[in-house]
Amino acid sequence: MDAARWHGDNGSTWRVSRETGPGEDGVPVQTGRFDTTPIAREMADLAKRRTALANAPHPLPSTTRVIAVVNQKGGVGKTTSAVNLAAALVRAGARALVVDLDPQGNASTALGIPHHAETTSTYDVLVDETPLADAVQPSQDSEGLAGVPSTIHLAGADLELAPLERREFRLRAALEQYLASLDEPVHYVFIDCPPSLGLLTINAFTAATEVLLPIQCEYYALEGVTQLLDTIERIRQHLNPALSLSTVLLTMYDGRTLLSKQVVDEVRAHFGDRALTTIIPRTVRISEAPGFGQTVLAYDPNSPGALAYREAAAEIAQRGAP
Numbered sequence: 001m002d003a004a005r006w007h008g009d010n011g012s013t014w015r016v017s018r019e020t021g022p023g024e025d026g027v028p029v030q031t032g033r034f035d036t037t038p039i040a041r042e043m044a045d046l047a048k049r050r051t052a053l054a055n056a057p058h059p060l061p062s063t064t065r066v067i068a069v070v071n072q073k074g075g076v077g078k079t080t081s082a083v084n085l086a087a088a089l090v091r092a093g094a095r096a097l098v099v100d101l102d103p104q105g106n107a108s109t110a111l112g113i114p115h116h117a118e119t120t121s122t123y124d125v126l127v128d129e130t131p132l133a134d135a136v137q138p139s140q141d142s143e144g145l146a147g148v149p150s151t152i153h154l155a156g157a158d159l160e161l162a163p164l165e166r167r168e169f170r171l172r173a174a175l176e177q178y179l180a181s182l183d184e185p186v187h188y189v190f191i192d193c194p195p196s197l198g199l200l201t202i203n204a205f206t207a208a209t210e211v212l213l214p215i216q217c218e219y220y221a222l223e224g225v226t227q228l229l230d231t232i233e234r235i236r237q238h239l240n241p242a243l244s245l246s247t248v249l250l251t252m253y254d255g256r257t258l259l260s261k262q263v264v265d266e267v268r269a270h271f272g273d274r275a276l277t278t279i280i281p282r283t284v285r286i287s288e289a290p291g292f293g294q295t296v297l298a299y300d301p302n303s304p305g306a307l308a309y310r311e312a313a314a315e316i317a318q319r320g321a322p
Contacts, residue, residue: 046307053310058092058317060187064179065321067246068208070193070201072224076216077251080286080296081309082192083110085212087295088313090144094187097136099171100150101200103157107192108149112140112293115149123153126170126203127160132178141298158198167199168239172207197231205235209321210246215267217253217260217279222270246322248275249312252282278312281305 069082079102086096100107100115101122108115114137115121124130125148132148139145161167171191179186190212191204205211211232215221229245236243248271254260268275280286281304289299297306 046304049307049311053307053314056314056318058089058094058314059320060094060317061321063321064186064189065210066175066189066191066208067210067212068191068193068201068204069212069214070204070228071214072195072197072228074195077214077249077280078195079104079106079110079192080290081212081214081249081251081280081312082190083107084286084295084297084306084309085313085316086188086190087139087141087145087297088310089188089317090142091297091310092313092317094317095144095184096146096188096190097186098139098145098147099175099189099191099204100148101154101171101204102192102194103150103152103155104194105150105152106290108147109293110290110295111145111147113137113147113149115151117151117153119149119151121149121151121154122171123151123157125174126157126200127164129170129174132174133181136178140293141295154200157200161199161203168202168206171203175207197228201231202235202239205232205243206240208240209242210244212247212249213245214249214251215263216251217263217282219259221263221267244322245274246319247316249278249280250275251280253279254282276312276315278308278315280308280312 069078071078083098086098090096098107098111099122105115120130120135122135125132125135135148136146137149139147161170164170166173175189179189189208191208193201193204213225213228215225232243232245248267250264250267253264264279283303283305285300285303286296286305289296292299296303297309300306
């Protein structure tokens, strides 16, 4: 075997194949005395998590779970979480649809689907009542994953929706019609909301039964959350009594900082069991993947970020709808 040798600080030696990488499941083959180097511990932990995930159940819901992914703050991992959770659930055997309601179109980019100005998009569905089926595109990421793109036209949709009849229910009507027309069920619909609480987000709230709130492990993590919770409660009272905040997902965690650990404690104290056990780390691979028109599960399926999203998806599947 063509092999390189690693020498640890404590005198331990690792043998790593250049052909197959650092041993089975990414674990270095030790030829020295100890296995306590940081990289060895990390690889052993990743291998253990992969094994646990392979044995974890991923029950499919009996009816479609429609989940609005929202945080009015930008840069919290909202879009990244929507597309990667969908991809992870598809990998586990589900069928998933991502509806891009953010005019920036980042979810469309990550799914590898066209979203130029002439593309049939969520704008056409909401404003012109184009059937949702006309806008759905299969993702290049994996079979069973599809998306409804957004375009730049969506930037002015709040104003165009304002005078229209049943302006808050247009996405709900289109989605219900689409799901009823399918021969094979879609198990999950993730709606990627814009970083605001306007009519686009209200359409998502009336179409969904669940809200997933991503919170980054950084300063001002809970800033604006009270306003969001108030909005959800008003939607429950007046437009969609079935809506609930089912899931809080901690993102951009940096285990080297005390701040990240403090945010985790604060969020879990505030939201209790609605906060997932899984925490999404801040990694380069998660940031790089959209630039290649891919989810992190397609871009680097063995990376810690991909593994974390698979673990979060398993939790969501196991918890079921509230």
